[in-house]
Amino acid sequence: MRLPDADTIAAVATPPGRGGVAIVRVSGPASRSIGHGLFRSGRPDFAGFKPYRLHHGTIYAPDGKLLDDGMAAFMPGPGSYTGEDTVELFCHGSPAVVRSVLQAACALGARPAGPGEFTRRAYVNGRLDLSQAEAVAELIAARGQVEADLALTRLTGAMGDAARELGAALADLAAGICLAVDFPEEEVECLPKAAFADGVAAVIARIEALLDAGRRARPYRHGTTVALFGRVNAGKSSLFNALLGTDRAIVADLPGTTRDYLEETLDLDGLPVRLTDTAGLRASDDAIETIGKERGLAKARRADLGLYVVDGSVPYAPDAEAEAVIATLTPAKVLVVATKADLPQAEPGPLNTLAARGIAGVPVSSRTGFGLTGLVAAIRALLTRDAGPPEPDAPAPSEREAAALTAARAELAALLADCRANLPYDILGVRLETASALVADVTGETTPDAVLNAVFDRFCIGK
CATH class of the missing domain: 3.40.50.300 (P-loop containing nucleotide triphosphate hydrolases)
Structure with a gap:
């Protein structure tokens, strides 16, 4: 999944204010040409950016005005953070210098990036799932080491992996009853309802374990x-x-x-x-x-x-x-x-x-x-009495993910009751499909644009 005809965006990727170094990030199809238009190497043998290499030189405005002495790096897609061609310009952290470099990048064809737009492109281009994208924002905003560790665990993909394992378990259950749903008049073998109920109960238990981890993490994430x-x-x-x-x-x-x-x-x-x-x-x-x-x-x-x-x-x-x-x-x-x-x-x-x-x-x-x-x-x-400390390396769902998992658990609990009431497989299949869609929301596979906008609007500009 990639962005169709994506334009090129630019933003300052470091915090506002004075500092030793600031980074202006440019991402999109024109990023390499914009980088070459701004950056001049001091090496006589320089023949253009080499991927993943830091080049030292000077940064100029399109009209030839010297802006700064700095460095530049080029990361070609799909191996960059966003999955697109990306250039990062490293300049001195004066707000005036940083502003002039960003304006120069925009003068050469980039547009200012919106909040979280780089990470949204990483999500759309398959570099991150939605859970990992949320973890980026959590890691940036972390106020303590435990909160940072929780975000890092999700950033490694642990929460997405847990959701995909749940999805696979639900898919196996669906496969076990699909013949009975598709061919109700035929005498076909499918998963016995007792075994089906055990499988549903096992998925519910795994969801409850994730929700419990989220409850333990809440004081560390939201503060007290x-x-x-x-x-x-x-x-x-x-x-x-x-x-x-x-x-x-x-x-x-x-x-x-x-x-x-x-x-x-x-x-x-x-x-x-x-x-x-x-x-x-x-x-x-x-x-x-x-x-x-x-x-x-x-x-x-x-x-x-x-x-x-x-x-x-x-x-x-x-x-x-x-x-x-x-x-x-x-x-x-x-x-x-x-x-x-x-x-x-x-x-x-x-x-x-x-x-x-x-x-x-x-x-x-x-x-x-x-x-x-x-x-x-x-x-x-x-x-922390009601929650206890979070377990190291255990994925803990965010509020959004916990809401999706809670809804999935409720659907599966109703499915379990229907199964024990011996309702037909076609009714069971509908509830199973709904639960599967809710679990897929964790990684963003079925998430509507309104939810995506709410997630990425919480990001800072430049990430």
């Missing part, structure tokens, strides 16, 4: 949210800074220092976390402080995990607003953090009091660092 909440001067901002390892929040003895919520990202051993420090809870006539407090409480109620920060050096007293957050999150999604563990702890202490209600807790000292390692481990364990 953790909100600190509690009374004023409980030590939330100090804890926020200690977890981040930097003085992000202002810390002072004056109550109400934090008047609005603060957010920063945190990497917990590959688990992306959006950490929020909320305004301290107290009665106040200050309208701005009240608004900030309500905004912080709203963040806490929506968090994947709430850290109820309490001062362990003073006797514990319940707070009505904090109790409302706990009721919204449920005790299973709350972790008590008793701060100031370097000071004598008061009685009754918050950890024992709240542990009796099923709320786990950790003592810490933001000043000395005591307990922070245990707190990080507890946060990570609670955020």
Whole structure:
């Protein structure tokens, strides 16, 4: 499958801003001639681009203006990333230089590429299946090593291979009943319904294993949210800074220092976390402080995990607003953090009091660092409790793929019920065909253009 009469596209393939090197990528039938029009080698014996070789020289505009000293490489199709002839021009990373090189490429016949257009061409030209194409975008956007590893596993084709294995199993089942469907009046041998049902159940089990891998991967792919909440001067901002390892929040003895919520990202051993420090809870006539407090409480109620920060050096007293957050999150999604563990702890202490209600807790000292390692481990364990860590090298479907597999599983479950109800093979065959089409959506074999557009529109320009 190739793009009919594809034009030639060009885009900057490196991030915007200043850098040591930037790459302008040109792909399509005119890419080689455009490259020769822009690039001049310093070697007297240069006779044109040699495939997969990096050439050093100078880059010129069509009017002969010198643009930069750089390098160029030519990758002929179908052995390039896109499956088409491709030229990459390596120039210095000044935005002005990069812009001038891209404009020169477009002046010689290329057009600016759209988001994800290079990868879409790779998909259309059979260089990648749709699952691998999605993995490219995931790898670019990965915020942690686990997320990057998940994307790399899919980029190697593991998810597509799993989908094709499912498709082959469904095709075998279809072959086992096709004679009965095509020749219903004939006495022909076909797969007995008991064996057919066992085969369907085996495919369902394999789909469920893939969906389970997707559930385990979800926190690492989409990130998690953790909100600190509690009374004023409980030590939330100090804890926020200690977890981040930097003085992000202002810390002072004056109550109400934090008047609005603060957010920063945190990497917990590959688990992306959006950490929020909320305004301290107290009665106040200050309208701005009240608004900030309500905004912080709203963040806490929506968090994947709430850290109820309490001062362990003073006797514990319940707070009505904090109790409302706990009721919204449920005790299973709350972790008590008793701060100031370097000071004598008061009685009754918050950890024992709240542990009796099923709320786990950790003592810490933001000043000395005591307990922070245990707190990080507890946060990570609670955020991944329902899913568990992803298995190394196990393909985990994306949201789109999981939706297709979930629909296929539902169709196969209905097929299994029909089979056990002894319905005729022609009805079973219809459900089997529907399930097969849904599984094929994983690799993009039957995916409509609207879905393809939604996938590739999420890409950055240049990839």
